[in-house]
Every structure is written in C-alpha cells, then in structure tokens.
Amino acid sequence: xxxxxxxxxxxxxxxxxxxxxxxxxxxxxxxxxxxxxxxxxxxxxxxxxxxxxxxxxxxxxxxxxxxxxxxxxxxxxxxxxxxxxxxxxxxxxxxxxxxxxxxxxxxxxxxxxxxxxxxxxxxxxxxxxxxxxxxxxxxxxxxxxxxxxxxxxxxxxxxxxxxxxxxxxxxxxxxxxxxxxxxxxxxxxxxxxxxxxxxxxxx
Amino acid sequence: xxxxxxxxxxxxxxxxxxxxxxxxxxxxxxxxxxxxxxxxxxxxxxxxxxxxxxxxxxxxxxxxxxxxxxxxxxxxxxxxxxxxxxxxxxxxxxxxxxxxxxxxxxxxxxxxxxxxxxxxxxxxxxxxxxxxxxxxxxxxxxxxxxxxxxxxxxxxxxxxxxxxxxxxxxxxxxxxxxxxxxxxxxxxxxxxxxxxxxxxx
Numbered sequence: 001x002x003x004x005x006x007x008x009x010x011x012x013x014x015x016x017x018x019x020x021x022x023x024x025x026x027x028x029x030x031x032x033x034x035x036x037x038x039x040x041x042x043x044x045x046x047x048x049x050x051x052x053x054x055x056x057x058x059x060x061x062x063x064x065x066x067x068x069x070x071x072x073x074x075x076x077x078x079x080x081x082x083x084x085x086x087x088x089x090x091x092x093x094x095x096x097x098x099x100x101x102x103x104x105x106x107x108x109x110x111x112x113x114x115x116x117x118x119x120x121x122x123x124x125x126x127x128x129x130x131x132x133x134x135x136x137x138x139x140x141x142x143x144x145x146x147x148x149x150x151x152x153x154x155x156x157x158x159x160x161x162x163x164x165x166x167x168x169x170x171x172x173x174x175x176x177x178x179x180x181x182x183x184x185x186x187x188x189x190x191x192x193x194x195x196x197x198x199x200x201x202x203x
Numbered sequence: 204x205x206x207x208x209x210x211x212x213x214x215x216x217x218x219x220x221x222x223x224x225x226x227x228x229x230x231x232x233x234x235x236x237x238x239x240x241x242x243x244x245x246x247x248x249x250x251x252x253x254x255x256x257x258x259x260x261x262x263x264x265x266x267x268x269x270x271x272x273x274x275x276x277x278x279x280x281x282x283x284x285x286x287x288x289x290x291x292x293x294x295x296x297x298x299x300x301x302x303x304x305x306x307x308x309x310x311x312x313x314x315x316x317x318x319x320x321x322x323x324x325x326x327x328x329x330x331x332x333x334x335x336x337x338x339x340x341x342x343x344x345x346x347x348x349x350x351x352x353x354x355x356x357x358x359x360x361x362x363x364x365x366x367x368x369x370x371x372x373x374x375x376x377x378x379x380x381x382x383x384x385x386x387x388x389x390x391x392x393x394x395x396x397x398x399x400x401x402x403x404x
Contacts, residue, residue: 009381015268016377019370022275096282 031124039124046135047107049144050162053169055107056080062103065134068110068119077138079109080173087115090122099128109134109141145169205279230317239318241309241325248306251394253387260380267373281369286358293351308332 031039039045055063056079065082067074074084085095087110099106106123108116108131116133123131134141143149148166151159207213213221236258237243246252273279305311308329310318315333318326344351362372 005384009384012264012268012377013381015272016264016374019268019271019275019373022370 031127036121036124040121045120045132047132048135049141050165050169052079052107052109052134052141053145053166053173057169057172063105063107064098064101065107065109066098066119068108068115069138073111079138079141082109085119087119087122090119091126099123099126099131105130105132107132107134110137112137112139146174204277205273206283209283210280229313230320233314233317234321238314239321239323239326241318244311244314245306245309250390253391256387257384260383264373264377264380267376271370271373286360288358289356290352291354291356293353296350304336 052065056065065079067078067082067084068087068090069084070086071084074082074086078084083098085092085098089095106128108119108123110116110119113133113136116137120131120133136144145166148163148170151163204210205212208215208218208221233239237254238258243252243254247255270279270281270284274281301311308315308325310326310329312333315326315329319330360369362369365372
C-alpha cells in the first residue's frame with residue numbers, strides 16, 4: 001500500500017480523535033449589545049394581560065405562553081395552554097424545541113416582570129426573535145383579569161368597555177356565572193289588544 | 204451560519220439550482236471513480252474489488268468529521284439538519300431488495316445513470332428494469348402500505364440509539380473505516396493473484 005494512504009489514515013484518525021477533546025460548544029448566534037439595548041427599550045416587547053387574555057380566548061395559534069416559574073408554582077396555578085420552562089431550564093434542548101417552532105411567537109410570564117424579563121434577555125441572546133413578556137406577570141393578571149375593578153362613574157367610556165371585557169374574561173377563565181339581581185321584581189303589566197271588529201260586507 | 208436554506212440565508216427558490224449543481228458534481232465524481240462499470244460495483248460482493256466500500260466510507264467519514272467541526276465553529280447548526288425517520292423492518296426488507304438488485308444488475312440507481320451518460324447498453328436495460336420496478340411498486344403499494352409505514356422509530360440517529368455522543372461515534376466510525384481500508388487492501392492483494400484484476404482505463 002502506498003505510504004500516502006497511511007498519512008491520510010493518520011490525518012483522519014487525528015481529526016476525528018480531536019473531536020473528543022473539543023469543549024462543549026457555546027456558539028449561539030448571539031445578539032450584539034447595541035441591538036439588544038435597542039430591543040430592551042422598545043415598549044412593544046411587552047404584551048398586556050388584556051391582550052394575552054384575548055389571545056387565549058381566541059385560541060390564537062401564533063402565540064404560545066411560556067411560564068418561567070418553578071414547577072410547583074406552575075402546578076398550583078397556570079394559564080390555559082401554557083408551557084412550563086423554569087428559568088434554570090431555559091437552555092435545555094426541550095426548551096429549545098419549544099422556542100424553535102416556526103412562526104410562533106413566545107410570551108414569557110412569571111409572578112411579576114422580573115423572571116420573565118430575565119428569560120426574555122436569555123432567549124434574545126440565544127438568537128430568538130419573536131419573544132415577548134406579559135407585562136405585570138400573573139399578579140397583574142389576577143388584578144386585571146380575574147378581579148377587575150369597576151371604574152368610577154366619571155371614567156371615560158373606553159374604561160367601561162375594558163371593564164366589560166375583563167369581566168367577561170374573568171367569567172371565561174374562572175368559570176363563574178353572571179350574577180343576576182333576582183331581588184328586583186318588575187311588575188309585568190299585560191295590556192290586552194283590542195279585538196278588531198270583523199269587516200262586514202265589502203267585496 | 205447554515206443550514207443555508209432553512210435559516211433563510213439562501214431563498215428556497217434556489218433548491219433546484221443547488222440540487223442540479225450537486226447532482227452534476229456527484230455524477231462526475233461517480234464516473235471519475237469508476238462507478239460506471241458494473242464490474243467495479245459488484246466486485247465487493249464477489250470479493251475482488253472493494254473500491255465502492257472505500258469510496259463511500261471515505262465520503263462518509265470526511266462528511267462526518269467536517270460537519271462536526273463546522274458545528275463546533277458555529278458554521279452549521281446540526282440540530283436543524285433534517286433526519287429521515289427510521290422504519291426499521293421495511294428498511295431492512297428494502298435494503299435486501301436493493302442489494303439483490305445491485306448484484307443482479309451491477310448498478311445502483313445513481314450509477315446506472317452515470318453509465319448511461321457514457322453510453323453503456325447494460326445500464327439502459329437496467330434503468331428500464333428500474334422504471335418497471337417503480338411501476339410495480341406503485342401498483343401494489345395499497346397492499347403493502349401498512350408494512351411500509353410500520354416500525355416507525357422517528358428521526359433517530361445511531362449515536363442516540365447507542366447513547367453516545369456524535370463526536371465519539373464519529374471517532375469509532377473512522378477507526379472502523381481505516382481498519383476496513385486496510386483489510387480490503389490485504390484481501391485484494393491476496394485475491395487478485397488468481398483473479399484477473401480490473402484496471403481503470
């Protein structure tokens with residue numbers, strides 16, 4: 001056998017053996033600090049609880065909710081159809097699979113903004129573009145969607161419309177029934193229609 | 204950063220152009236390596252010519268090592284490479300049928316076209332048989348459909364089944380390939396004293 005073959009054999013073995021000594025790769029397509037700063041100051045990265053409620057009710061397939069709280073908190077209370085990826089598992093392959101779904105936007109949520117914001121920054125640094133944060137977290141969700149406060153009498157009509165939406169959403173998410181005031185009994189007055197006289201004669 | 208088309212670096216409209224260029228290069232290398240000769244191809248089965256084995260082993264290990272380094276350098280994301288799903292039992296049956304066809308006809312589908320390109324009559328007959336086979340398969344497909352889709356193991360790789368890393372598997376595979384190169388060379392050296400050796404022209 002030609003000695004050149006042995007040189008090639010040696011080269012292949014060295015190259016493939018070298019693979020075993022490579023450190024674990026950490027080569028995510030990371031966002032540059034300038035571009036990350038630009039994204040951080042954009043208010044559009046936040047999605048309000050009202051918008052999230054609407055997305056859930058309308059079953060919008062283009063959004064997915066990722067709850068970054070610990071699993072015991074998630075089991076105690078969670079939003080419908082949300083995934084649980086605790087913040088310390090955000091770099092795992094399973095999390096990667098969820099973020100990688102094509103054309104689907106990810107909304108991070110936690111008890112407040114802090115953990116969700118941290119998850120957002122990590123996801124951005126990992127190169128995911130369509131990621132958002134639910135503004136105010138689940139505390140805000142309880143305040144606005146589950147227990148909405150009635151606006152004052154002098155509030156503009158838009159506030160009342162928002163209140164009505166939140167009230168409806170609250171019923172949707174809690175399964176509560178509409179309260180009807182059964183104490184008020186309205187008297188029903190029946191007025192009989194006068195009998196029309198039958199036409200006589202004619203053609 | 205690749206893969207280029209899934210990541211949008213190249214528009215998917217280029218699919219066929221790229222496929223055409225790769226196809227031409229593949230056909231050229233097959234022909235240049237002597238694969239338009241059925242004697243070269245069936246030589247593996249009869250034990251006097253192992254050029255097919257060495258050719259494909261070389262291609263596979265160079266691609267494996269290259270992809271691993273590309274992945275490490277961040278030039279390609281191996282997680283985004285499409286992996287064909289494995290249907291174990293239908294694939295075993297398919298491999299046996301293909302292997303028998305290989306020995307009888309002296310070509311595989313790709314090499315038969317390479318041989319047609321240089322005007323070999325046996326390759327023309329082989330491809331007629333190939334289309335006949337495709338026709339028969341299409342006709343009986345409804346009867347074998349259940350078996351065709353049976354034993355789906357998903358998009359798995361050998362390293363996942365063995366529970367080892369891709370890098371370790373690459374290394375083991377290279378060692379196996381190098382041993383195979385040397386052993387087949389020894390066999391050819393021994394056998395070709397009695398069998399008239401095929402010479403590349």
